[in-house]
Amino acid sequence: MSANTKIVIIGCGISGISAAQRLVNAGFHHIRILEATERSGGRIKTGRFGNSIVEIGANWIHGPCEENPVFCLARRYGLLDPEALTPENQAMDVGGHPPWVPNVFSSSGQKLNAEDLYPALKMFSELLYESSEFQSQGGEPWASVGDFIRAEVPQRAAEKWKDTDAKARSLQLCVISSMLKVECCVNGTHSMDEVGLGAYGLYKTLPGLDCTFPGGYEGLIKNLMSELPSGIVTYNRPVRCVHWNNSEKRENPVTVECDDGERIDADHVIVTVPLGYLKKHHSTLFHPPLPLHKLHSVQRLGFGTNNKIYVEFDSPWWDADCEVIYFVWEDEEDMVDQVPDIQRSWIKKLFGFTVLKPTERYGHVLCGWIAGHESEYMETLSEQEVSHAITQLIRRFTGNPIVTPRRVLRSQWFHDPWTRGSYSYPGKGCSVQDLENMMEPLPVKASQSQPLQVLFAGEATHPHYYSTVHGAVLSGWREADRLISHYSSVHPSEPPKSKL
Ligand SMILES: Cc1cc2nc3c(=O)[nH]c(=O)nc-3n(C[C@H](O)[C@H](O)[C@H](O)COP(=O)(O)OP(=O)(O)OC[C@H]3O[C@@H](n4cnc5c(N)ncnc54)[C@H](O)[C@@H]3O)c2cc1C
Ligand SMILES: *[C@@H]1O[C@H](CO)[C@@H](O)[C@H](O)[C@H]1NC(C)=O
Ligand SMILES: *[C@@H]1O[C@H](CO)[C@@H](O)[C@H](O)[C@H]1NC(C)=O
Numbered sequence: 001m002s003a004n005t006k007i008v009i010i011g012c013g014i015s016g017i018s019a020a021q022r023l024v025n026a027g028f029h030h031i032r033i034l035e036a037t038e039r040s041g042g043r044i045k046t047g048r049f050g051n052s053i054v055e056i057g058a059n060w061i062h063g064p065c066e067e068n069p070v071f072c073l074a075r076r077y078g079l080l081d082p083e084a085l086t087p088e089n090q091a092m093d094v095g096g097h098p099p100w101v102p103n104v105f106s107s108s109g110q111k112l113n114a115e116d117l118y119p120a121l122k123m124f125s126e127l128l129y130e131s132s133e134f135q136s137q138g139g140e141p142w143a144s145v146g147d148f149i150r151a152e153v154p155q156r157a158a159e160k161w162k163d164t165d166a167k168a169r170s171l172q173l174c175v176i177s178s179m180l181k182v183e184c185c186v187n188g189t190h191s192m193d194e195v196g197l198g199a200y201g202l203y204k205t206l207p208g209l210d211c212t213f214p215g216g217y218e219g220l221i222k223n224l225m226s227e228l229p230s231g232i233v234t235y236n237r238p239v240r241c242v243h244w245n246n247s248e249k250r251e252n253p254v255t256v257e258c259d260d261g262e263r264i265d266a267d268h269v270i271v272t273v274p275l276g277y278l279k280k281h282h283s284t285l286f287h288p289p290l291p292l293h294k295l296h297s298v299q300r301l302g303f304g305t306n307n308k309i310y311v312e313f314d315s316p317w318w319d320a321d322c323e324v325i326y327f328v329w330e331d332e333e334d335m336v337d338q339v340p341d342i343q344r345s346w347i348k349k350l351f352g353f354t355v356l357k358p359t360e361r362y363g364h365v366l367c368g369w370i371a372g373h374e375s376e377y378m379e380t381l382s383e384q385e386v387s388h389a390i391t392q393l394i395r396r397f398t399g400n401p402i403v404t405p406r407r408v409l410r411s412q413w414f415h416d417p418w419t420r421g422s423y424s425y426p427g428k429g430c431s432v433q434d435l436e437n438m439m440e441p442l443p444v445k446a447s448q449s450q451p452l453q454v455l456f457a458g459e460a461t462h463p464h465y466y467s468t469v470h471g472a473v474l475s476g477w478r479e480a481d482r483l484i485s486h487y488s489s490v491h492p493s494e495p496p497k498s499k500l
Helices: 014-025 069-076 087-091 114-137 145-160 166-187 218-226 275-285 292-300 342-349 372-380 383-398 432-439 469-490
Strands: 006-010 030-034 046-049 052-055 102-106 239-243 254-258 263-266 268-271 301-304 306-313 324-328 352-355 364-371 407-410 423-426 454-456
Touching: 006 014, 006 254, 006 263, 014 030, 014 218, 014 469, 046 407, 052 306, 052 364, 069 218, 069 469, 102 114, 102 383, 114 145, 114 166, 145 166, 166 324, 166 364, 239 275, 254 268, 268 469, 275 292, 275 301, 292 301, 292 432, 301 432, 306 372, 306 383, 342 364, 342 372, 342 383, 364 372, 383 407, 432 469, 454 469
Parallel strands: 006 030, 006 268, 102 324, 268 454
Antiparallel strands: 046 052, 239 254, 254 263, 301 423, 306 364, 306 407, 324 352, 352 364
16 A cells, blocks of 8 residues: 555755655655756755855755764765864864854944954853743743843943943944844844744754865755656646645545646645745645644744855955954944845845855855845845945945955845745744644644645754754654654555565
């Protein structure tokens, strides 16, 4: 029976691929992946920038250690630099914040002494740490991380910085604003005012110093795809509607309707579309509609935009050992992470740049980071307009009136119709229950109808590793295992492998 089980996977990102890999290895033969675009990989997307290979989507393996499935796969396929494989690298536990060497510039064109900003950086990281503690303690004093930080900083500053002169104190507050913008990028949100304080600690970090793929993250996708049966994926095949709970058809309780009108019958469908897509299209994607508790979790969880702007220079204007560049606006003492006039001042949301290393491999390439509605507005501009804004910004902050980028390339994740943003975060009022609702299969009560008709995988369904590639991989394996154990308990004498 299970050898004839028909399974459709919607989406050929890393979670869909991971689910397919597990199911194929367990002996399931009738698996199809339907992918809306012409490529595999989804938010794992590698591009070219001049002579360099750059990541348009996922950048790092966060926490590369034995427990991280992405690290283990990348190592198996030989995709990592030797340093990343060392036990020292795997053991380095930095709690998700790599100790990058910063260069800091101010809006009046000064290069600031990074040590002078240490009080603000220290206070900010203490507040983030405290934010993550409310998750286990409960009783959070504010709804959002942004509210908490804005309430706490003035009190603590009055006490700790009472001997600091007014000008230096105001600069510390401006640094806090920059750090809020950094966190908007990390959490993929418009503002830290939208990130729930109570759920902030749900995210778990793994040990290991974040590493990259020297040949591009897509190498992982290529290797995984090469192990799947050829023809398993149908590209350019967006799914319009999942018709489930077909009571008249006991054979195949689910029918997947594609945009081109094709209808595919299945026993099980694994949905891996991004949360951004689900938020926009849930009402037409499921018939009957999602149960209310699941829908509310789809709405409560956040899905924001974080984009990259790659910029190349003939020569560096940062120090040789610099790994991250922060820009501090001297008019931002109010600790806001939202720009009032987006069309005029969207560029103020860019917190700065990370430096692509090693220089021998990339030359002088920076990656700018910008989150939120300002980032979504940036996507509507031409590349020339973005390049112009970046050039003016760098000239102002460095005080160098002639520095000019050689080329610019930016991502546009919000305008990707199959993604609608970057990654998920728990919004205000969220708890682990929302992530559990996200992963709950349909039907919820299996009493009258066939169980496990619609399953849910993808980054936004992992209770602790949401927003990451390893979270997406583990979610795909989890849903494959759900089906595998279902069939091994239903037909213990006839494991799926017997037909191989
Ligand atoms: C800018 C950026 C930087 C990131 N940096 C990192 C990082 O450094 N480290 C990290 O671990 N993670 C990072 N991430 C997150 C990581 O990329 C994702 O968590 C992960 O790739 C998600 O995989 P997924 O399979 O859940 O979703 P996706 O990769 O989005 O796959 C979903 C697939 O579904 C398809 N689809 C959508 N709608 C339909 C439809 N109706 N019919 C058929 N197919 C459909 C899409 O085209 C897509 O291919 C980053 C993401 C972005 C955008
Ligand atoms: C935001 O990112 C930080 C890592 O800097 C993490 O500790 C925190 O849990 C994240 N919060 C959410 C809501 O994703
Ligand atoms: C699914 O079908 C069963 C049996 O016909 C019915 O009792 C149940 O209400 C249906 N569920 C939904 C969500 O439509």
